[in-house]
Amino acid sequence: MEISTKLRYGARALAELGLTYPKRPVPARELAEQQGLSVKYLEHILSALKAAGIVNSKRGMSGGYELARSPEQITMKAVFNALEGSTAPVKCVENPEICSQYDDCPTRPVWEELRDSIDGVLGSTTIADLTERIRSSAKYGKTTYQI
Amino acid sequence: MEISTKLRYGARALAELGLTYPKRPVPARELAEQQGLSVKYLEHILSALKAAGIVNSKRGMSGGYELARSPEQITMKAVFNALEGSTAPVKCVENPEICSQYDDCPTRPVWEELRDSIDGVLGSTTIADLTERIRSSAKYGKTTYQI
DNA sequence: CTGTTCTCCTATTATAATGATATGAAAGAT
């Protein structure tokens, strides 16, 4: 039960976007360099984040991506849902049809508890929290990254 | 981030084994019939549970599988670990080498929180809880299953 | 001792999900 690289990379990119918010949009190329990722792959991720209304984009020179709302207003739950889908660890929690003995399933309550617990953690963390960690990190200031 | 069918099926099988504990071992065939699963696939799952010390097995006629400890002593965390691996949603939480910017990673704390939260839920649920749900279920008694 | 029931071991296959790359069109800025 691991999260995808999309979510890993996407969350870090958003944390960086929190640094520049609301000063300027950051091009995918720049974010990709920072993380040592392929630009094309990150574009894919940012595209999903845009579809979810988490980032806005501007084309052309001095364009790029920026947070659609303030970092405090973007929870990790929204990010998770955008890049990873549901937080329910089994489909039947949300689509009862899938499992046969749904009504009397002794394990489903456990999976529901798990989902709620995950939602709790992700719902109480925002991009602002991530960005704050970058600001207070040892390397911050040494980076070539310009705000 | 979904759990595997191994865990889904395995957890339900263990809940059933809680019913017969400590009366008699139940053959894989019987458990598979109940869930409408292939015997061979369930054997595979039970084998993993045995390797983890969660069930014992007896060969030959009137053999089968039984819980290695009392249902109250088997947590869902142990079952999860046996069938699904670590509860950490990213490898770097437990293997720092994997991620590049490990030390200053702004997102890792979130994944650690997730792991702890998942551990909390799974650690506080036991097979006995699952078995109890079967006992108090509507269909219980109507089933052909004999203790 | 013989047949039956069952676990146990290992190999194989099918299918799906993930991770990643590639190509180029459309839009915006100067």
Next chain:
DNA sequence: ATCTTTCATATCATTATAATAGGAGAACAG
């Protein structure tokens, strides 16, 4: 016009999951 960037879509490689298959070997009942 030209450069920069998003955007849309297609493709490929790799891995993980799900499931099946065949048969060896233990336990036991008669």
